[in-house]
Amino acid sequence: MSFQPTSELEAEVSELISHYPVKRAASLMVLHAIQEQFGWISSDAVQWTAKKLELQPINVFEILTFYPMLRQEPQGKYAIKVCRTLSCALGGAYELHQHFCAKLGLDAHKHGPQTTKDGKFTVEFVECLASCGTAPVMMVGEKFYEGVSHQKADEIVGGCQ
Amino acid sequence: MSTAATTETKPAAPAIEKIKVKVDGREIEVPRLIADWSGKLTPTTMIQACELAKTDVPHYCWHPKLPISGNCRMCLVEFGTPALGPDRKPVMNPDGTPKIAKSPRPAIACATPISPGMEIYTKTPAVKQMREGVLESLLINHPLDCPICDQAGECKLQEYSVDYGQSQSRFVEAKVHKPKAVDLGPRIMLDAERCILCTRCIRFTRDVAHDDALGIINRGSYNTIATFPGMPFDNNYTLNTVDVCPVGALTSKDFRFQMRAWFLKETKSVCTSCATGCSILIGSREEKIYRYTPRDNDAVNASWMCDAGRLNYKWIGRADRLKDVLVRGQKSTWTAALNEVSDKLKQAPAGSVAIIASARQTNEELWLLSKLKAKLGAVSDSIARIGAADKLLVCDDKNPNFNGARLTGMCFTEAGINLAQIANGIEQGKITTLIVFGENLVKHGVSAKVLGEKETISEVVEQHSLTAELLAKLDTLIVSDILPNETTKLAHYVLPGCAHAEKRGTFTNTDGRVQKFMKAVEAPGDARAEWEFLHDLVHNVTGQNRFVTIEGLFNQMAKEVSAFNGLTWQALGDTGVTVQI
Numbered sequence: 001m002s003f004q005p006t007s008e009l010e011a012e013v014s015e016l017i018s019h020y021p022v023k024r025a026a027s028l029m030v031l032h033a034i035q036e037q038f039g040w041i042s043s044d045a046v047q048w049t050a051k052k053l054e055l056q057p058i059n060v061f062e063i064l065t066f067y068p069m070l071r072q073e074p075q076g077k078y079a080i081k082v083c084r085t086l087s088c089a090l091g092g093a094y095e096l097h098q099h100f101c102a103k104l105g106l107d108a109h110k111h112g113p114q115t116t117k118d119g120k121f122t123v124e125f126v127e128c129l130a131s132c133g134t135a136p137v138m139m140v141g142e143k144f145y146e147g148v149s150h151q152k153a154d155e156i157v158g159g160c161q
Numbered sequence: 162m163s164t165a166a167t168t169e170t171k172p173a174a175p176a177i178e179k180i181k182v183k184v185d186g187r188e189i190e191v192p193r194l195i196a197d198w199s200g201k202l203t204p205t206t207m208i209q210a211c212e213l214a215k216t217d218v219p220h221y222c223w224h225p226k227l228p229i230s231g232n233c234r235m236c237l238v239e240f241g242t243p244a245l246g247p248d249r250k251p252v253m254n255p256d257g258t259p260k261i262a263k264s265p266r267p268a269i270a271c272a273t274p275i276s277p278g279m280e281i282y283t284k285t286p287a288v289k290q291m292r293e294g295v296l297e298s299l300l301i302n303h304p305l306d307c308p309i310c311d312q313a314g315e316c317k318l319q320e321y322s323v324d325y326g327q328s329q330s331r332f333v334e335a336k337v338h339k340p341k342a343v344d345l346g347p348r349i350m351l352d353a354e355r356c357i358l359c360t361r362c363i364r365f366t367r368d369v370a371h372d373d374a375l376g377i378i379n380r381g382s383y384n385t386i387a388t389f390p391g392m393p394f395d396n397n398y399t400l401n402t403v404d405v406c407p408v409g410a411l412t413s414k415d416f417r418f419q420m421r422a423w424f425l426k427e428t429k430s431v432c433t434s435c436a437t438g439c440s441i442l443i444g445s446r447e448e449k450i451y452r453y454t455p456r457d458n459d460a461v462n463a464s465w466m467c468d469a470g471r472l473n474y475k476w477i478g479r480a481d482r483l484k485d486v487l488v489r490g491q492k493s494t495w496t497a498a499l500n501e502v503s504d505k506l507k508q509a510p511a512g513s514v515a516i517i518a519s520a521r522q523t524n525e526e527l528w529l530l531s532k533l534k535a536k537l538g539a540v541s542d543s544i545a546r547i548g549a550a551d552k553l554l555v556c557d558d559k560n561p562n563f564n565g566a567r568l569t570g571m572c573f574t575e576a577g578i579n580l581a582q583i584a585n586g587i588e589q590g591k592i593t594t595l596i597v598f599g600e601n602l603v604k605h606g607v608s609a610k611v612l613g614e615k616e617t618i619s620e621v622v623e624q625h626s627l628t629a630e631l632l633a634k635l636d637t638l639i640v641s642d643i644l645p646n647e648t649t650k651l652a653h654y655v656l657p658g659c660a661h662a663e664k665r666g667t668f669t670n671t672d673g674r675v676q677k678f679m680k681a682v683e684a685p686g687d688a689r690a691e692w693e694f695l696h697d698l699v700h701n702v703t704g705q706n707r708f709v710t711i712e713g714l715f716n717q718m719a720k721e722v723s724a725f726n727g728l729t730w731q732a733l734g735d736t737g738v739t740v741q742i
Contacts, residue, residue: 043390057389058376065378 003044009037013052023053027063031070040071068112076115076122078160081139085128091135097125099150103157121160177202183280184214191275198226198368204274207281208236211270216283219292219321221299221407222359223271226464228368233299233359235321236270237291239263243278251278267291292325300330302337302382303408304354312409314422318357337382345375345386346394348414348468349402353385356410362386362402369465370398370553386410397467397551404454404464413452415472420444420451428681429456429735431668433521433661434470435548436558438670440736441466443474443662443681450474450662450682458736461674467555474662476644477682483645483657484686495687499694502654503701505594505637511538515583515592518543518571519599520560522691523666524675524725525711527562527569528718529695530598534571536703540586542579543572544600556671561661564669564742568724584627593636598691599658602627603647641691657688664690665711667733669740675728676737677715 005013012033017026030052034045041049041064050057064070080100084093100123101108104116113124131137134146140156148156177192191210194202206229211218221233244252244262252260261280267288270281282288299318307313339353358377363386367373374394378387388394394402403413425444432439432453440458444451453474455466486498506514514537518530534541543566546559566572573579586592632638632651640652649655661668663684667677684690692714700707708714712730719728724740732738 046389056373057392058374058387061387061389062376062378066380068380 003042003048005034005048006037009033017052024055024059027053027055027060028067031060031064035070040074071113073113073115074119075113076120078121078140079113080121080123080156081126081129082123083127083129083131083135083137084125085132087132088129088135088137093125093136096136096138096148096150096153097123099153100157103154121157180275180277182210182275182278184211184216185282185284186280187214189214193275198224198228207238207240207268207270207273207275207279210275211238211281211283218270218283219317219324220271221317221357222361224361224364224405224464226369227361227364227405229272230360230364231269231272233357234269234295235292235299237267237295238270238288239267239282239285240273241280241282242276289325292321293327296321296325297327297331299357300326301332302339302354303357304336304352305330306355310352310355310409311412311417312355312406312422316409317407339383339385343387344393345388345411346399348472349394349399350412350414350417351386352410352412355408356386357408358384358386359407361405361407362411365402365405366394366396366399370396370401372396372398375402397469397555398465398553400468400471401455401465416452420446425451426681428662428679430662430678430681431561431676432466432470432473433561433668434467434473434559436556436560436563436671437461437554438561438668438674438676439466439470439554440676441471445662445681448682450477456735458676460736460739461670461672461676462554465554467551467553469555477660477662479644481645482685482688483642483649483655484688485655486657486687487652487655489653495689495694498654498656499697499701502639503698506533506537506698506702509537509594512540513592514539514594514596515586516541516571516596517580517583517598517600517602518566520544520546520563520566520572520576521599522562522566523661523664524562524565524569524669524722525666525714525718526598526691526695527566527571528722529692529699529714530596531569531571532699532703532705533596533695539596540579540583540592541571542583543576544580545576558671561670562668564671564673565667568669568740568742569718569722580627584631587627587631587634590634594639595632595635595637596639597648597652598641599643601642601646601648602632603629603651641694643688656691656694657684657686659684659688659690663688664692666690666692667715667730667737669742673724673740673742674737675725675733675740677730677733 013030016029017023020026030049031041034041046060046064047057050060082093082097098108104121106114106123113122115122129137131146136148137146138148145156177194179190180193181188181190191205191213193205195205195209197203208218208223218236220236222230223236241261241263243259246252254260259278307319341352341354343351343353345351363375366375374388375386377384379385400413403411424446426446427442427444430441430443432441439462440456441453442456443453453471455462455464457464486493486495488498516530516534516539518527518541520543547557548559550557563576583592629647629651638652639654640649641656641658642649643658643660661678662681665680667675669675696708699705715730719725728738
């Protein structure tokens, strides 16, 4: 198996598993831990997880495909998440998303997260980021931006090195 | 050896308390506990009570041999329980009957246990409306491609659409499109658009076949049955998922697009691929077999069968089947050949005849051969076929009727122990006549060719010294077989026989279950059922009465073979009778 977990990850996963009465219950937390470290969850990582939890790979794969937040593909260095829930949708979230896609050469009509060819940016819609008064809002990685105009968007992209 | 024959496989369970419930106003008594899918006693559910009351409750995800899932909602029913007053005593109607408090909400019949005095309503307008609603919801994204769907004719969606469906869909939006013709494994194809996500296949492979290979991936409308990428669905029981699939989502690669289900004639039969003897249905049309499907038999195979056994039917329709009676290589007739053989056998000095029977023959045929054996003072034996067993159904004995051969006295506790004696007899010229039924002796003698043969799925490990050179020494070699082989080439008399699908008879399985099987298709050419010409032969040689029917033959055998005492053809029923072995 080509998935090479670090010793910290191994320790973290063992710790996580010990929190639950049955190993299977730790599935989601283990997947989060892997994603935290690698940015995405490969097929090999799923098999490694299944082995750790004494499950079949399909059991883990079911969870992985259920949650959009769990990635089956590597993400860009900068993850641009544009809120599209009601307030932001009314405040121009779709136009903002379109703007990012046009700027980065992505197809705005495609479903799901999209990554630029150079692997630098991933653009996707997300649901409510809990700042409805300052729509449209977005995140880049863990950083939060409010009231994002197209000009501000260009600055944000420009600031990503 | 005890001669008792019983229809029960297990000792009677301790008495279970019975409780009274009403199904659509009709009171019935049902046991409080009932065996669930795994045979464990669990509280009886409403759907089981309705089944006992012979009231049909439509369902998709519930299957008597699978764990309860309760996801399809088709079995929703209304119900009520006796009302209790503040004193926790039942409230009575003025006429003295208990007052029933009708539940404000419906319940799924498959997962709701019954309680004493419960009333179940399966025919109310509300229930009808719920079924219509559930069905409409299930059909929203269904492609409605029945004309090209293999399941058509045996599809629950179709059946319930007749009862609860609408003639026109109200759905005007775009349907969700999901993957079609998905290769799940070497024998299974999935059409995700037809799937109603009842999870029967997942539960079957996880809980019955113990290969947790299937799951539901993605989310919401895009839910689909899948395997883990790169891990094909490939165990020896995958084709059972096609049977349990209530719709056309899972199809057998072997059967899909071959024949419409309603054209198939279904014949009750028994699988011959190993000594388990699973009860099966043979689906045939115009003398061609299209598929085997398992038939419910709780004493043998529940509702399942293995893939290897299921697909082991094609040899029956092979073009090179033995179709002609041959006398020294020349085409002949049954009358001429049987007369010649009878004369030879009548003149044969005692001890000069050996019989090698096959444990793939029926009880009746083996018994007739045992008559010949007794008359001629012949040495007899059979050929063992040993392969791999599994924990579910597959038996390591690949002969369907070794117990039959043993009980009729054609072989001993171990097949093959007399073969060396027969070989020596031929070598020394003591045995000059050899009767062989359904076994290719030369193949068994020459090990290199064993694995090359694709005639059966069994791996033959039995080796002995009956070589072609040895067989050439015989004065008379009488061979009956179904397919041509090295032994039939050497034979002086070739008597073409029938596959089990082409005749009637009984097998005794590894546990002593005697099961009968029916004729599905006609034998090709001049081939005749072995029991038919064997009773002629036995009549000619021993003077015993002929049996015109298999029933008479079986009943006579049951009288004469101690293990079968007390059995009758009729009493075997569809699922057979277990005898002491």
